[in-house]
Amino acid sequence: MIRDITIGQYYRADSVIHRLDPRVKIVGTLLYIISLFAFRGFAGYAAAVVFFGVIVFLSKVPLSYILRGLKPVFFVLIFTSVLNLFWTPGESFFTWGVIDLTWEGLYKTIFIALRLIFLVLGSSLMTFTTTPNQLTDALEKLLGPLRHLRVPVHELSMMMSIALRFIPILVDETDKIMKAQAARGADFESGSIMQRLKSMVPILIPLFVSAVRRADDLALAMDARCYHGGAGRTKMHPLRYRGQDFVAYIVCICYSLLIFVV
Amino acid sequence: MSIVLKNVSYTYGKSGSDCGQALKDISLEIHKGEFLAIVGHTGSGKSTLIQLFNGLERATQGEVYFQGENIYSKGFSMKRLRSKVGLVFQYPEHQLFEATVIKDVEFGPRNMGQEPLQVELNSFQALKDVGISEELLDVSVLALSGGQKRRVAIAGVLAMQPEFLVLDEPMAGLDPAGRREIFSLLKKLHEERGITIVFVSHSMEDVAEYADRVVVMNQGQIVLDGKPRRIFHYEKELQQIGLGVPQAAQLVHRLAERGAGIEQDCLTADESAAAILRWLEK
Ligand SMILES: Nc1ncnc2c1ncn2[C@@H]1O[C@H](COP(=O)(O)OP(=O)(O)OP(=O)(O)O)[C@@H](O)[C@H]1O
Ligand SMILES: [Mg+2]
Numbered sequence: 001m002i003r004d005i006t007i008g009q010y011y012r013a014d015s016v017i018h019r020l021d022p023r024v025k026i027v028g029t030l031l032y033i034i035s036l037f038a039f040r041g042f043a044g045y046a047a048a049v050v051f052f053g054v055i056v057f058l059s060k061v062p063l064s065y066i067l068r069g070l071k072p073v074f075f076v077l078i079f080t081s082v083l084n085l086f087w088t089p090g091e092s093f094f095t096w097g098v099i100d101l102t103w104e105g106l107y108k109t110i111f112i113a114l115r116l117i118f119l120v121l122g123s124s125l126m127t128f129t130t131t132p133n134q135l136t137d138a139l140e141k142l143l144g145p146l147r148h149l150r151v152p153v154h155e156l157s158m159m160m161s162i163a164l165r166f167i168p169i170l171v172d173e174t175d176k177i178m179k180a181q182a183a184r185g186a187d188f189e190s191g192s193i194m195q196r197l198k199s200m201v202p203i204l205i206p207l208f209v210s211a212v213r214r215a216d217d218l219a220l221a222m223d224a225r226c227y228h229g230g231a232g233r234t235k236m237h238p239l240r241y242r243g244q245d246f247v248a249y250i251v252c253i254c255y256s257l258l259i260f261v262v
Numbered sequence: 263m264s265i266v267l268k269n270v271s272y273t274y275g276k277s278g279s280d281c282g283q284a285l286k287d288i289s290l291e292i293h294k295g296e297f298l299a300i301v302g303h304t305g306s307g308k309s310t311l312i313q314l315f316n317g318l319e320r321a322t323q324g325e326v327y328f329q330g331e332n333i334y335s336k337g338f339s340m341k342r343l344r345s346k347v348g349l350v351f352q353y354p355e356h357q358l359f360e361a362t363v364i365k366d367v368e369f370g371p372r373n374m375g376q377e378p379l380q381v382e383l384n385s386f387q388a389l390k391d392v393g394i395s396e397e398l399l400d401v402s403v404l405a406l407s408g409g410q411k412r413r414v415a416i417a418g419v420l421a422m423q424p425e426f427l428v429l430d431e432p433m434a435g436l437d438p439a440g441r442r443e444i445f446s447l448l449k450k451l452h453e454e455r456g457i458t459i460v461f462v463s464h465s466m467e468d469v470a471e472y473a474d475r476v477v478v479m480n481q482g483q484i485v486l487d488g489k490p491r492r493i494f495h496y497e498k499e500l501q502q503i504g505l506g507v508p509q510a511a512q513l514v515h516r517l518a519e520r521g522a523g524i525e526q527d528c529l530t531a532d533e534s535a536a537a538i539l540r541w542l543e544k
Pocket of ligand 1: 274275282283284302303304305306307308309310311
């Protein structure tokens, strides 16, 4: 039942983009998002679309798969578009009763929609091509300098990777508990909203208990292996830049320079 | 009065793809009054199979009949099926959630729509059956020991008054004393209440000791089905699929292989000892 949920959706494939250093992908995605907000006019957005298209092609992730990521923001998209379209003052080109459409409104609608769409698509492409563990590794590395400001970078990234690792386990556990309670006649699908909320109690309580138990076990296991925080810790697969990563950085920087051109 | 599976297949995830096929063309009849053991290597599909018995999982192909009625037909009450076929999952103590022991046991019968008085009576009786003493009724479930929790969880299913009790590895993670307790409980329910018992197990000793019928699974299929005594003749075949025979039977088989004229029809340690004595006296 609950198994349909996919989180941190990594799409396994063997492509240049998948093989890039995760730091490049994070920095590239950030630059891409900045560019989306910096571009003024159609030429810029055309560049953003082309750039995205090339990356998608290189990544070997099916386009339909990526477009699915838009589903959750669909309503936000419609909502902002309607607001912008009808309530932007300016030079009107169509009036009918209370409806008053303006050129400014139309442009704004298109640009904001494009920004939102490519913001979502760009960042989901990053998660499709990078495993959650690579992402946390890269974040730890990129944010490393903040250590000097006493930000617990290592601890934060460790928490993040543990949380990510536990998602599939907890999904599994939820499935099991739901089945066990269904075997005792629990009904999660019918009844009023209140009844349905109440029917969640027999799932949530065992789930919390098991999460705490697992956390406890994990803490003990980490202790037993002498985990004592980040100081002096080395990695099994340290992140190392290779030729292709520098090429990718250069491409990203060239792309960002377009901001000043168009 | 039985559960019948007819040419049942089950596939996890996308149907059609061959990779997630957990059960392949299984036909099986469970008669009322049996004490049935399901054995098989890890991943052979035991847990998947027993979830078909009470309709928790729906077979991708094939039909399941309960007392002659197709459980997938329209208008069939799954709720009634689940009260008649009680399913106890592996580590059932992890699913306890109420504040007190008695409240947790009452969850099942209340869902089944029993009268409040009946709910209380059945729950009380179930707890008595599994040997939880009265002082523990209002104690928090978290304050119980592992073995006690497991018995409370079994009581939670028993309180629905099932005719079939299906248990997935009911002894997993218990010490020998705990295992014996659970088994004598199952035996008592079988003999005194006439409840049909189906249990999944990895221990051939337990199977030899308690079951009167064994179903052996391998890679989603039933490969052997019959009385333990007969099943354990197939020692080679069982070893090939990662299983074995009880150690006591193994000893007798080894002796026979070395040319001892010994009866090989032994299941338990006592039977083997007697057979060896008879052979030595000859
Ligand atoms: N929720 C699931 N999603 C996908 N595949 C699954 C799922 N549960 C089980 N499987 C697969 O189905 C097959 C049968 O699994 P099942 O749990 O029924 O085996 P089992 O005989 O109970 O094993 P064990 O002795 O380890 O409990 C296995 O190959 C397993 O990988
Ligand atoms: Mg199992």
